[in-house]
Amino acid sequence: MAEEVMNNKQIILKHYVEDYPKESDMEFKNNNIKLNVPEGSNVVVLKNLYLSCDPYMRSRMSKLEGSYVQSFTPGSPITGCGVAKVLESVDSNFQEGDLVWGMTGWEEYSIVTATQSALFKIHDKNVPLSYYTGILGMPGMTAYVGFYEICSPKKGETVFVSAASGAVGQLVGQFAKMLGCYVVGSAGTKEKVDLLKNKFDFDEAFNYKEEKDLVAALKRYFPNGIDIYFENVGGKMLDAVLLNMKLCGRIAVCGMISQYNLEKTEGVHNLFCLITKRIRMEGFLVSDHYHLYPKYLEMIIPQIKGGNVVYVEDIAEGLENAPKALVGLFYGRNVGKQVVKVSRE
Amino acid sequence: MAEEVMNNKQIILKHYVEDYPKESDMEFKNNNIKLNVPEGSNVVVLKNLYLSCDPYMRSRMSKLEGSYVQSFTPGSPITGCGVAKVLESVDSNFQEGDLVWGMTGWEEYSIVTATQSALFKIHDKNVPLSYYTGILGMPGMTAYVGFYEICSPKKGETVFVSAASGAVGQLVGQFAKMLGCYVVGSAGTKEKVDLLKNKFDFDEAFNYKEEKDLVAALKRYFPNGIDIYFENVGGKMLDAVLLNMKLCGRIAVCGMISQYNLEKTEGVHNLFCLITKRIRMEGFLVSDHYHLYPKYLEMIIPQIKGGNVVYVEDIAEGLENAPKALVGLFYGRNVGKQVVKVSRE
Numbered sequence: 001m002a003e004e005v006m007n008n009k010q011i012i013l014k015h016y017v018e019d020y021p022k023e024s025d026m027e028f029k030n031n032n033i034k035l036n037v038p039e040g041s042n043v044v045v046l047k048n049l050y051l052s053c054d055p056y057m058r059s060r061m062s063k064l065e066g067s068y069v070q071s072f073t074p075g076s077p078i079t080g081c082g083v084a085k086v087l088e089s090v091d092s093n094f095q096e097g098d099l100v101w102g103m104t105g106w107e108e109y110s111i112v113t114a115t116q117s118a119l120f121k122i123h124d125k126n127v128p129l130s131y132y133t134g135i136l137g138m139p140g141m142t143a144y145v146g147f148y149e150i151c152s153p154k155k156g157e158t159v160f161v162s163a164a165s166g167a168v169g170q171l172v173g174q175f176a177k178m179l180g181c182y183v184v185g186s187a188g189t190k191e192k193v194d195l196l197k198n199k200f201d202f203d204e205a206f207n208y209k210e211e212k213d214l215v216a217a218l219k220r221y222f223p224n225g226i227d228i229y230f231e232n233v234g235g236k237m238l239d240a241v242l243l244n245m246k247l248c249g250r251i252a253v254c255g256m257i258s259q260y261n262l263e264k265t266e267g268v269h270n271l272f273c274l275i276t277k278r279i280r281m282e283g284f285l286v287s288d289h290y291h292l293y294p295k296y297l298e299m300i301i302p303q304i305k306g307g308n309v310v311y312v313e314d315i316a317e318g319l320e321n322a323p324k325a326l327v328g329l330f331y332g333r334n335v336g337k338q339v340v341k342v343s344r345e
Numbered sequence: 346m347a348e349e350v351m352n353n354k355q356i357i358l359k360h361y362v363e364d365y366p367k368e369s370d371m372e373f374k375n376n377n378i379k380l381n382v383p384e385g386s387n388v389v390v391l392k393n394l395y396l397s398c399d400p401y402m403r404s405r406m407s408k409l410e411g412s413y414v415q416s417f418t419p420g421s422p423i424t425g426c427g428v429a430k431v432l433e434s435v436d437s438n439f440q441e442g443d444l445v446w447g448m449t450g451w452e453e454y455s456i457v458t459a460t461q462s463a464l465f466k467i468h469d470k471n472v473p474l475s476y477y478t479g480i481l482g483m484p485g486m487t488a489y490v491g492f493y494e495i496c497s498p499k500k501g502e503t504v505f506v507s508a509a510s511g512a513v514g515q516l517v518g519q520f521a522k523m524l525g526c527y528v529v530g531s532a533g534t535k536e537k538v539d540l541l542k543n544k545f546d547f548d549e550a551f552n553y554k555e556e557k558d559l560v561a562a563l564k565r566y567f568p569n570g571i572d573i574y575f576e577n578v579g580g581k582m583l584d585a586v587l588l589n590m591k592l593c594g595r596i597a598v599c600g601m602i603s604q605y606n607l608e609k610t611e612g613v614h615n616l617f618c619l620i621t622k623r624i625r626m627e628g629f630l631v632s633d634h635y636h637l638y639p640k641y642l643e644m645i646i647p648q649i650k651g652g653n654v655v656y657v658e659d660i661a662e663g664l665e666n667a668p669k670a671l672v673g674l675f676y677g678r679n680v681g682k683q684v685v686k687v688s689r690e
Binding site (some may be wrong): 067068234238253254255256259264265266267268269270271272273274275276277278279280281282283284285288 | 413583599604611612614616624627630633
């Protein structure tokens with residue numbers, strides 16, 4: 001590729017964020033990018049197609065020290081998972097025209113290294129490409145690992161999933177149903193509750209915002225208790241779940257979205273239940289488990305093509321709408337996996 | 346044994362307890378007991394020698410519904426673990442003169458069934474009999490199971506034990522040292538801290554009451570973090586520990602004594618660390634693990650006789666002092682395992 005300076009629209013984080021993030025914390029900016037590849041480098045030049053909005057990104061908007069993720073750099077583009085097309089590559093594992101997913105910038109073009117970006121080559125293109133930000137990407141692997149590796153599920157067990165219509169939750173519920181579990185999900189709107197029951201085949205679902213007493217709500221759906229809780233929200237819901245767990249229950253701690261924008265997190269009061277009910281509560285990060293990704297693809301792609309697993313996405317059109325999409329996540333405005341489409345190809 | 350009516354001193358729970366228990370919640374009373382054995386029954390008549398004061402007994406002083414333990418019955422004697430001598434037995438597994446340990450009454454004589462009382466026959470008498478309320482009984486098994494089965498410990502790991510000079514903690518620390526771990530304990534007096542360092546061979550120990558900042562205190566003793574936390578106290582200490590855990594750490598949840606007398610338990614705020622550090626936090630009850638008791642005895646008795654494991658008891662003399670001993674437990678007044686001696690034999 002000859003030296004080429006291109007216009008490169010970007011979403012810049014203006015400053016560290018406190019409380020709920022706002023669109024005004026980010027800026028849509030026109031910059032230039034030199035797409036020529038520096039000699040002696042090992043970079044891959046990407047044209048970004050789909051960007052992923054994920055709850056963990058809230059942490060990266062804060063000033064962090066010694067955390068499991070790095071803060072975004074104010075003044076620079078936000079980074080996150082995305083699907084992209086390779087425009088040029090010095091890395092011999094990638095070639096012009098390849099489709100990939102991994103960490104990329106919130107911009108039209110990014111220059112990355114395959115290692116830092118943890119780039120995966122996309123082999124199967126007979127599925128929507130955006131799925132590689134969701135069911136075939138990080139959230140899919142999160143659901144797979146969290147449910148099968150952390151929850152130790154057995155046929156016939158009772159499973160509760162919070163934030164159940166989200167990128168991860170909708171899959172956990174479907175995996176649990178495939179295994180023959182009884183599955184209930186919670187979500188924050190009637191539309192999402194309908195999705196859970198009608199589209200994702202959950203046995204039951206409820207709108208947590210309409211329940212005055214979460215302990216009683218869970219008791220209603222789980223009169224004999226919960227074997228497995230897939231935790232996406234934290235706070236009051238976790239406290240209510242603890243009181244409703246069965247003996248020897250398991251809690252996979254995947255996320256705590258209800259707490260991310262609070263200056264001081266809510267206290268959890270019912271941890272004594274861990275003892276009386278011999279509960280195992282275990283946190284996990286999908287990044288420890290990517291060696292299972294080929295095995296996961298082998299399982300999930302036929303399920304998608306056979307229509308046994310469905311996936312709902314909420315796709316915002318255009319990079320300029322990415323800030324709104326990301327902010328909306330923390331108000332539960334997305335219905336299904338929140339994606340931003342930057343370019344069709 | 347001919348029909349015989351004996352004077353039977355008892356400790357009666359007067360009423361359900363709220364807040365911290367007081368001596369006046371219990372009553373020392375003279376009753377009579379018929380020591381003759383009902384025909385057709387399967388009972389064992391016991392003369393109680395040692396009674397055990399254990400933190401879990403606080404729950405039983407409250408009105409409970411659907412808990413893992415049953416409430417005591419107001420107007421009746423308190424029950425708990427104890428060592429006793431068999432005066433008479435219809436159960437063919439026990440004979441007059443046998444020494445046993447299991448659930449018995451806080452009284453001089455009790456009539457029990459072996460099943461309900463989960464009676465174990467004492468075979469090795471070349472150790473202090475009171476040890477069967479502690480290191481050779483329920484607390485010993487609790488330490489053994491909690492450490493070896495729940496913590497998945499490895500040589501060289503860092504271990505923190507709270508309430509470390511108590512019936513369970515002092516053993517967990519010694520087990521961890523035997524395995525080649527670095528062990529730190531917390532306790533509530535200088536005397537206990539000295540015990541931990543000088544008697545139980547902990548690497549370090551500190552008085553949590555003298556630390557303004559528990560997070561900083563733990564950081565001081567664990568600059569590289571905690572692999573294993575043996576949780577006996579709950580509340581603020583748990584919150585501080587969560588911030589100091591290492592990646593892939595384990596928390597065995599054995600007890601939460603700091604919370605038992607609170608009307609509303611303290612909230613725990615740092616559970617998000619479970620995710621970022623991939624921590625497994627698991628509660629357990631010793632009662633699920635008694636099949637390991639013979640294996641435990643085989644391991645521990647030679648260690649006691651060889652002087653490799655030591656055990657400190659705090660023995661209150663006389664049944665009349667049992668209420669004070671039990672109440673003292675919740676103020677940390679006991680130094681080591683709290684026992685009540687009812688009779689030498």
